[in-house]
Amino acid sequence: MHTLEPILAQQPFLQNLDSEHLQLLVGCASNVRYDAGQFLLREGEEANQFFIIRSGKVAIEIYSPECGPITIETLGDGDVLGWSWLVSPYLWRFDARAVELTRALVLDGKCLRGKCETDHHLGYALLNRFAHIIDRRLQATRIQLLDIYRA
Amino acid sequence: MEGQLILDRSDFDLLFLAFQTNGYEVIGPSVVDNAIVYTSLNSPKDLPAGWTDEQNGGTYRLKKRNDEALFGYSVAPQSWKKFLFLPALCLWKSHQTEKGLEFSVPQEPPRKMAFLGVRACELKAIGIQDGIFMHGPYADPSYSLLRGGTLIVAVQCCMAGGTCFCTSMGTGPRVTQGFDLSLTEILEPGRHYFLIEAGTESGARILQQIPRRPARADEIEKSERFLAATESRMGRVLDTKDIKGLLYRNYEHPRWDEVSRRCLTCTNCTIVCPTCFCASVEDRTDLAGENAERWRRWDSCFTMDHSYIHGGCVRSSGISRYRQWMTHKLATWIDQFGTSGCVGCGRCITWCPVAIDITEETAAIRSSGDVGRSLFGKRGE
Amino acid sequence: MIDRKPDPMLPEPYRIERILKETGDTFTLELESTNGAGIAAFSAGQFNMLYVFGVGEVPISISGDPGKPGRMVHTIRAVGAVTKVMRTWKRGSVIGLRGPYGKGWPIEESRGNDIIIIGGGIGLAPLRPALYRLIFERQKYGRVILFYGTRTPADILFHRELESWRGRLDLDVYVTVDRAIASWRGNVGVVTTLIPKASFDPLQTTAFVCGPGVMMRFTALELERRGIPSENIYLSLERSMKCGIGLCGHCQLGPCFICKDGPVFCYNKVKSLIALREI
Numbered sequence: 065m066h067t068l069e070p071i072l073a074q075q076p077f078l079q080n081l082d083s084e085h086l087q088l089l090v091g092c093a094s095n096v097r098y099d100a101g102q103f104l105l106r107e108g109e110e111a112n113q114f115f116i117i118r119s120g121k122v123a124i125e126i127y128s129p130e131c132g133p134i135t136i137e138t139l140g141d142g143d144v145l146g147w148s149w150l151v152s153p154y155l156w157r158f159d160a161r162a163v164e165l166t167r168a169l170v171l172d173g174k175c176l177r178g179k180c181e182t183d184h185h186l187g188y189a190l191l192n193r194f195a196h197i198i199d200r201r202l203q204a205t206r207i208q209l210l211d212i213y214r215a
Numbered sequence: 216m217e218g219q220l221i222l223d224r225s226d227f228d229l230l231f232l233a234f235q236t237n238g239y240e241v242i243g244p245s246v247v248d249n250a251i252v253y254t255s256l257n258s259p260k261d262l263p264a265g266w267t268d269e270q271n272g273g274t275y276r277l278k279k280r281n282d283e284a285l286f287g288y289s290v291a292p293q294s295w296k297k298f299l300f301l302p303a304l305c306l307w308k309s310h311q312t313e314k315g316l317e318f319s320v321p322q323e324p325p326r327k328m329a330f331l332g333v334r335a336c337e338l339k340a341i342g343i344q345d346g347i348f349m350h351g352p353y354a355d356p357s358y359s360l361l362r363g364g365t366l367i368v369a370v371q372c373c374m375a376g377g378t379c380f381c382t383s384m385g386t387g388p389r390v391t392q393g394f395d396l397s398l399t400e401i402l403e404p405g406r407h408y409f410l411i412e413a414g415t416e417s418g419a420r421i422l423q424q425i426p427r428r429p430a431r432a433d434e435i436e437k438s439e440r441f442l443a444a445t446e447s448r449m450g451r452v453l454d455t456k457d458i459k460g461l462l463y464r465n466y467e468h469p470r471w472d473e474v475s476r477r478c479l480t481c482t483n484c485t486i487v488c489p490t491c492f493c494a495s496v497e498d499r500t501d502l503a504g505e506n507a508e509r510w511r512r513w514d515s516c517f518t519m520d521h522s523y524i525h526g527g528c529v530r531s532s533g534i535s536r537y538r539q540w541m542t543h544k545l546a547t548w549i550d551q552f553g554t555s556g557c558v559g560c561g562r563c564i565t566w567c568p569v570a571i572d573i574t575e576e577t578a579a580i581r582s583s584g585d586v587g588r589s590l591f592g593k594r595g596e
Numbered sequence: 597m598i599d600r601k602p603d604p605m606l607p608e609p610y611r612i613e614r615i616l617k618e619t620g621d622t623f624t625l626e627l628e629s630t631n632g633a634g635i636a637a638f639s640a641g642q643f644n645m646l647y648v649f650g651v652g653e654v655p656i657s658i659s660g661d662p663g664k665p666g667r668m669v670h671t672i673r674a675v676g677a678v679t680k681v682m683r684t685w686k687r688g689s690v691i692g693l694r695g696p697y698g699k700g701w702p703i704e705e706s707r708g709n710d711i712i713i714i715g716g717g718i719g720l721a722p723l724r725p726a727l728y729r730l731i732f733e734r735q736k737y738g739r740v741i742l743f744y745g746t747r748t749p750a751d752i753l754f755h756r757e758l759e760s761w762r763g764r765l766d767l768d769v770y771v772t773v774d775r776a777i778a779s780w781r782g783n784v785g786v787v788t789t790l791i792p793k794a795s796f797d798p799l800q801t802t803a804f805v806c807g808p809g810v811m812m813r814f815t816a817l818e819l820e821r822r823g824i825p826s827e828n829i830y831l832s833l834e835r836s837m838k839c840g841i842g843l844c845g846h847c848q849l850g851p852c853f854i855c856k857d858g859p860v861f862c863y864n865k866v867k868s869l870i871a872l873r874e875i
Contacts, residue, residue, distance in 0.1 A: 123776075123784065135776035137785040140793060163781050203814075207786045208774050212808040213717035213747035215525075215621060215675050306605045311649055315630055315690030316609040352856060353604040353841035466872065493845035496838050500650035507650040511605070514844070521846060524836050525675050535874035543848070550851035590850055590875075591868040 120166025149173030243331030273570030289376025294489030335387030340489035378561025467587030607692025640725030641700025647692030716807020745787025798823030
């Protein structure tokens with residue numbers, strides 16, 4: 065049986081992770097696939113996982129009664145989806161839906177949360193990486209907010 | 216050419232006449248509205264004989280002299296700039312026909328002007344504008360035409376004005392080149408005469424038409440002494456050591472905020488400055504909409520409009536506009552044109568309604584040491 | 597009487613031969629000289645001053661193919677008094693034109709490199725001539741990658757051309773929008789989010805960037821973060837212009853005149869200037 069270790073090790077998001085931490089993640093990881101239109105996560109539900117997209121396209125959506133679903137951002141190969149599993153109250157704020165056939169690694173956030181509590185080195189390693197992701201998303205979002213192309 | 220000559224005061228009118236008979240319109244100093252301004256002169260009687268000016272921050276007073284010197288004042292409120300770089304100029308006319316658009320340039324009669332009484336700082340300023348309007352990648356045809364027909368009759372400064380600092384800027388008080396004729400006016404008990412020399416063939420040709428004799432060594436030496444005295448009596452000083460670096464490093468100095476609280480952004484300084492060259496264009500049509508004209512007018516970086524692009528001005532605060540003017544004048548001009556934009560004539564100090572003094576502002580920034588971020592985004596670099 | 601010509605402020609009359617509607621407020625004009633002289637040669641990244649009779653003049657980048665003599669092409673967004681009148685023009689109207697002016701994209705100098713082109717909104721218009729040149733001598737360059745971002749799918753400029761470029765095997769094209777509509781299946785997010793999708797050798801890459809000021813600033817930073825040296829990144833800047841020929845003083849950005857030292861600038865020369873407020 066082949067493990068996901070080589071695939072996880074390749075992910076830019078997990079570069080330079082200690083090999084014992086990588087093993088931990090391997091233990092919490094599995095492959096998933098979503099067809100176009102399928103949800104990866106739903107607003108309001110418990111956030112117990114995160115995804116590393118291997119291929120495909122995922123839209124982060126908010127639903128509004130007047131406008132229907134609005135795509136805020138799309139993520140693709142190598143992108144990480146979801147950090148609400150790290151931050152209480154551990155609930156998703158948005159929907160995430162596959163725009164096309166998407167293959168991803170899904171990691172058990174609930175399990176990892178527990179492990180981070182006991183192993184603070186692992187906690188720091190993961191939080192550090194997620195802080196980086198959140199920072200870049202926030203920056204991009206801020207620029208999106210500026211509506212720079214408006215006349 | 217004949218070297219230094221003497222022209223007696225009693226023969227000066229013949230020099231004036233010689234300009235006119237040689238086809239030049241004489242532009243020179245005259246008392247108008249309680250000031251000595253540069254304007255078209257009909258006769259030597261229009262010259263400000265016996266008048267002087269007292270200039271200081273935000274102050275100009277016309278005063279009587281106790282002699283009859285013709286050029287015994289410092290600088291007129293406005294410079295020679297307005298005769299070469301016209302304040303308003305019709306660039307072209309356009310006519311809409313069924314075939315399309317036609318453009319035509321207004322034809323002008325040639326204009327020959329003799330600028331009588333150009334100071335060293337002003338001559339340097341004319342040279343700076345020559346560089347901008349005639350020697351850049353595109354030449355301005357109107358400036359080139361007017362400049363080509365101009366005779367420069369320089370006058371050496373035997374007094375320094377209250378706001379003068381040409382020695383700081385290396386532009387005077389001595390006129391050394393770029394003139395057709397140069398005059399030094401000397402008054403002593405019982406004698407009133409001019410040291411005169413030609414700098415070009417055009418100047419020499421005029422000289423040959425008037426009475427003159429070679430200058431004696433003692434007369435030349437006297438004029439040197441006057442010039443040396445002028446040099447030592449400047450009204451202001453501006454330390455130009457690494458001035459470009461100083462202003463580039465202090466882009467966010469608190470002094471900009473301080474001066475902008477005084478600055479009215481009235482644009483006086485840019486109007487009187489002999490090197491400011493900003494212009495704008497204005498399109499006019501007739502009521503029928505068949506004929507249009509495009510006019511070029513003087514503009515100023517102090518206006519809100521100056522930096523307007525799609526829906527906003529880049530420089531909307533007074534701070535940014537004062538800083539733009541002063542940094543351009545003393546620093547970025549050097550990167551753009553290879554010389555300072557300031558010639559030390561002091562007009563901006565005299566004609567600022569609130570007496571902002573470019574030499575004082577520079578000294579204030581210099582004395583505090585570098586503060587805040589630079590033009591290059593770093594601190595203290 | 598003395599003639600003042602040659603007069604660089606005097607426009608030449610050009611006739612509108614074709615008008616194309618591009619997006620809601622953007623249109624393309626194809627112009628020909630009325631005296632049959634043919635258009636002046638221009639390089640990608642240069643601009644002309646276009647005159648609307650009785651209204652005024654605006655600087656507009658040339659958006660056509662430098663290799664195709666005959667027509668001067670401009671893609672214009674109607675945002676101000678002059679450009680809004682331009683939108684009402686009909687085929688056959690005659691306008692005034694002066695130019696071409698300015699320094700364009702350093703295309704020949706970038707031979708042998710991978711080329712990244714990043715356009716935001718109407719910023720794709722001054723980049724299109726560069727893309728035409730790159731395609732014309734495609735073998736002289738490495739990878740050629742185009743990133744384009746705009747506000748919504750309805751604002752995508754040169755939509756059909758983008759699709760045909762995307763269809764080429766020797767071009768990589770990525771498009772994104774800031775806001776999606778329900779039917780959009782493409783990327784959503786600012787244009788900088790596209791950059792990680794492409795692979796290129798940062799030390800052998802030249803980037804040409806054009807778009808709103810904020811977009812260029814953040815895009816250039818992102819490109820540097822990816823390892824492209826600042827001397828290989830070029831931006832096309834914009835300031836108020838009255839003459840286009842370096843005489844009116846309006847277009848200054850610190851020591852630079854946008855009209856004659858630019859509008860294309862090397863990022864390492866303007867990096868700090870564009871981050872300063874009110875300069």
